[in-house]
Amino acid sequence: MFFKTYSSFYTLLTMSFFKKIFSSEKKEILDKGLEKSKTNFFSKLTKAVAGKSKVDDEVLDNLEEILVASDVGVSTTLKIITRIEKRVASDKYLGISELNQILREEIAGLLSETNTGESSEFIIPVDVKPYVIMVVGVNGVGKTTTIGKLAYQFKKQGYKVVLGAADTFRAAAIDQLQIWADRVGVPIVRQEMGSDPASVAFDTLQSAVAQKADIVIIDTAGRLHNKINLMNELSKVKRVMQKVVADAPHDVLLVLDGSTGQNAFEQAKQFTAATEVSCLAVTKLDGTAKGGVVIGISDQFQIPVKYIGVGEGIEDLQVFNKLEFVDSFFK
Numbered sequence: 001m002f003f004k005t006y007s008s009f010y011t012l013l014t015m016s017f018f019k020k021i022f023s024s025e026k027k028e029i030l031d032k033g034l035e036k037s038k039t040n041f042f043s044k045l046t047k048a049v050a051g052k053s054k055v056d057d058e059v060l061d062n063l064e065e066i067l068v069a070s071d072v073g074v075s076t077t078l079k080i081i082t083r084i085e086k087r088v089a090s091d092k093y094l095g096i097s098e099l100n101q102i103l104r105e106e107i108a109g110l111l112s113e114t115n116t117g118e119s120s121e122f123i124i125p126v127d128v129k130p131y132v133i134m135v136v137g138v139n140g141v142g143k144t145t146t147i148g149k150l151a152y153q154f155k156k157q158g159y160k161v162v163l164g165a166a167d168t169f170r171a172a173a174i175d176q177l178q179i180w181a182d183r184v185g186v187p188i189v190r191q192e193m194g195s196d197p198a199s200v201a202f203d204t205l206q207s208a209v210a211q212k213a214d215i216v217i218i219d220t221a222g223r224l225h226n227k228i229n230l231m232n233e234l235s236k237v238k239r240v241m242q243k244v245v246a247d248a249p250h251d252v253l254l255v256l257d258g259s260t261g262q263n264a265f266e267q268a269k270q271f272t273a274a275t276e277v278s279c280l281a282v283t284k285l286d287g288t289a290k291g292g293v294v295i296g297i298s299d300q301f302q303i304p305v306k307y308i309g310v311g312e313g314i315e316d317l318q319v320f321n322k323l324e325f326v327d328s329f330f331k
């Protein structure tokens, strides 16, 4: 009895210890990833408030410009400015030294009001097998890389994963997914370049069912040159998958390249109009000054940002947490 209690206490202790190490590591990677965005934002802000002692109209005008220039987006910027104006009105005097703290609080407040709730990693119901995730987005945004990182996380959690190379548009796309599959150690279903993406998706699901796999991730080619084509292609892939798994896909993950700033917004608009998207991943937040785009995207779309990409490595995919993100940005 004593031993049992002691050992479960010990397990708890080590678990929380590792959790702490993990979360502080995650935080460090996020802080580092957002460095460029922060430097860019705060150097502008410092210039804008030089010689000022309180938050006045001029400071707010400058702040508005800086937020827009940081890719937060016009409509989200206006909401933030309105909130700060209200605060200035009620507090009478807001010192410049408090501006940072206020920005952090108001943006966190704004994002916590969005109705997408707290985002979390994919939750795989035990009675759904295989759970099918279709990944969409334009060429180069980081779909294949994100799939590799996700497969790695799922595998680590003990799930049996199968990948489907339904981006058959370029040979390199198929090979790249193969490289990730080998690296993670999960099976991949592929066909020749140029073959029908729907047929690859069909094969992948059949193979996953036969192998009793838990999760299937389907890579697709997102050619946006024509919305109707894109819509038709994605609905065909879905329709064909449903011949094997009736309610597939269970999730459609749209990948956006955060380093393209406003372009990412545009792509989100076009894809959500062309197909049902259930969640978002914003990649390449490391090495860009446009990290503010995540704030705008999570404010403006009714779809949760589930993941952010903060590097090219296998570990560099994080579950997006609004408050952690704002905290890291305004620290």
Ligand SMILES: Nc1nc2c(ncn2[C@@H]2O[C@H](COP(=O)(O)OP(=O)(O)O)[C@@H](O)[C@H]2O)c(=O)[nH]1
Pocket (backbone or CB within 6 Å): 137, 138, 139, 140, 141, 142, 143, 144, 145, 146, 176, 283, 284, 285, 286, 287, 308, 309, 310, 311, 312, 316
């Ligand atoms: N720095 C950085 N690079 C990334 C990230 N995600 C993807 N990439 C890179 O972006 C490029 C395109 O990625 P890829 O997965 O091939 O995009 P796809 O065409 O949408 O499948 C590759 O060189 C990736 O290594 C990220 O979070 N950070």
Ligand SMILES: [Mg+2]
Pocket (backbone or CB within 6 Å): 143, 144, 145, 167, 173, 176, 219
């Ligand atoms: Mg690809």
